[in-house]
Amino acid sequence: MAEGRVRSGGQGARMRDVAKAAGVSLMTVSRALREPQRLSEETRKTVLDAVKKIGYVPNSIAANLASNRSSVVGQIVPSIQNSLYAETLKGSADVLRTAGMHLMLADSGYSMQEEEALIGAFLAQRVCGLILHNTDHTPRALEMIERAGVPVIETGDIPRSPIDMVASYSNAEAAKAMTLHLAARGYKRIGFVSLDTKINRRARERLRGHLAALKSLGLPKDASLLSEVGPGLTSGAHAMVDMMSRAPDVDAIFFAGDVLAIGALFEAQRRGWKVPGRIAIAGFDDLDILQHTVPRLTCLRLPRLEIGRRSAEALLDRVRGTGDAVRLDLGFEVIQREST
Amino acid sequence: MAEGRVRSGGQGARMRDVAKAAGVSLMTVSRALREPQRLSEETRKTVLDAVKKIGYVPNSIAANLASNRSSVVGQIVPSIQNSLYAETLKGSADVLRTAGMHLMLADSGYSMQEEEALIGAFLAQRVCGLILHNTDHTPRALEMIERAGVPVIETGDIPRSPIDMVASYSNAEAAKAMTLHLAARGYKRIGFVSLDTKINRRARERLRGHLAALKSLGLPKDASLLSEVGPGLTSGAHAMVDMMSRAPDVDAIFFAGDVLAIGALFEAQRRGWKVPGRIAIAGFDDLDILQHTVPRLTCLRLPRLEIGRRSAEALLDRVRGTGDAVRLDLGFEVIQREST
DNA sequence: CTGTTAGCGCGTTCAA
DNA sequence: TTGAACGCGCTAACAG
Secondary structure (H helix, E strand, O other): OOOOOOOHHHOOOOHHHHHHHHOOOHHHHHHHHHOHHHOOHHHHHHHHHHHHHHOOOOOHHHHHHHHOOOOEEEEEEOOOOOHHHHHHHHHHHHHHHHOOOEEEEEEOOOOHHHHHHHHHHHHHOOOOEEEEOOOOOOHHHHHHHHHHOOOEEEOOOOOOOOOOEEEEOOHHHHHHHHHHHHHHOOOOOEEEEEOOOOOOHHHHHHHHHHHHHHHHHOOOOOHHHEEEOOOOHHHHHHHHHHHHHHOOOOOEEEEOOOOHHHHHHHHHHHHOOOOOOOOEEEOOOOOHHHHOOOOOOEEEEOOHHHHHHHHHHHHHHHHOOOOOOOEEEOOOEEEOOOOO | OOOOOOOHHHOOOOHHHHHHHHOOOHHHHHHHHHOHHHOOHHHHHHHHHHHHHHOOOOOHHHHHHHHOOOOEEEEEEOOOOOHHHHHHHHHHHHHHHHOOOEEEEEEOOOOHHHHHHHHHHHHHOOOOEEEEOOOOOOHHHHHHHHHHOOOEEEOOOOOOOOOOEEEEOOHHHHHHHHHHHHHHOOOOOEEEEEOOOOOOHHHHHHHHHHHHHHHHHOOOOOHHHEEEOOOOHHHHHHHHHHHHHHOOOOOEEEEOOOOHHHHHHHHHHHHOOOOOOOOEEEOOOOOHHHHOOOOOOEEEEOOHHHHHHHHHHHHHHHHOOOOOOOEEEOOOEEEOOOOO
């Protein structure tokens, strides 16, 4: 069974084993694998047959070292579990795969310190590019990135002064658009629930957008209509109940985070509150499930997948030397459904 | 601004630049980074200061090549978007990160051919281990793995003849347990809806478990109570409606796939069917959302996160030479809630 | 505790 | 169209 093993310990064959078997030099094997058209058909066939027979798997680690190139992109997301990021991940993984490149993935747990450590580790692995969801970074992280000179793309928001490239939508613009939309549908007392704005810039931007909308509508900023909660379905439910007892005249709540809106909707169902009769509910991201709930939920549609795809493409363009540093605002869409 | 750059083009400093700056040999720098306790405090400080000052980032690619070790694990999941896999991913990413290792991620799109290509690519990247969700593989994939001699862990099911290690639960046992549970609660006509059993072994195993349960209960196998559908919320809704028209006396449906049960529940809400009055609904995976719907959904709880953690740990143990090939059945749990 | 020598498995650069 | 020499940046194995 194991007789075919080329080296003891199952460590696999090296290129020179192939060369020997095919009766050619190392370089010919190398070329047969990378630029087969440059060899005579005969030599190429001999070599490729030997490769197959021996079961040679090239060592791209060694290739990278020798050529000073890399085929790995590093991507850091705040949370691997969050399906919103999974969408973006899927986009970049697909593009990279098609280009014969690879994705190294890590999870910063929403921490800048952790992100810094990960950036260091990825640079040590000589990734050829970095995709970062966060737009806030430690000074050391910025310094490492600059020194390494690798292309970087930020995807979580449109930062004022990007490190390098950007592919995102604007959290502030999106939140503003939804609040204006709710006002246009006649809601007067619009509540706003988000994640912690102190530690999460995206939440902060969304709040900013919401407040900007209120201002442009001539509506007052009312603290009883603003709230910040942790992530999760339960948080959304609590936030709704709390706000409705603090401000009984609230007629719509805009949940600017993850699954908060769904949690609130389920709680409303449980209590028999009519949505949108008693309270209208709007969400931020267009999770699949939002169009199936009863009632279907109004929300923003964000180009998560597209962000992943375009990020990877921009990185590839830069690695290949074609293509400039790109700043993409991929926009968003307000999806009006039954819940508002 | 860029004056601090050590080499033109921002390619970063090498170890020998650090050695020169610190006035020591290459090896001393190498040791200062990897086994600092073996150096005198003075030398160590000199070197580490130089490292910091120059902003040296080690090249682990070169280190891997020289030491014939790797700090990267490859993980292949059927679908990156599927939040069930995200859970497993999170588990392994956390463990690996703590151990200073890295995760290379790819998506096979439920295809064995694609999996084979990815395994080849990962082996070329000299990953030190492989985590595979699928338990079906092409002959070439198996051959490559054997030749490479890297540890592998399969996580999607408990295969009859594993490649190497396993950390999973048994799909057949889990499905059987749920059907028995429904029967114990008095349901007589239990429908079963799964994903395509022709292309998906896990779906096949679940069906097998369900049928085994029916048999042990002395219930007949009734084709009108079995159905296979594509993934997605809508599929679940359709499957329920179809089955109830084909077999109006069905009193419970066990949805053995993803979000099918949720789709069905929403459809029931929409039509005003009482759950479990008119029809009882059970799901397979314990998605967060299942405990918040109205009614809360009965389902199986599977150790997705734990599978990821234990996989990574088993791999690490093997890489470090401590630890045997492990076969873990991590079990499951039936969660009885309001929907049955 | 520190340094020297000899590669790791390839790609680049030249020459044939 | 093919091959030989050299080096990528680092570590293992030894010597001192």
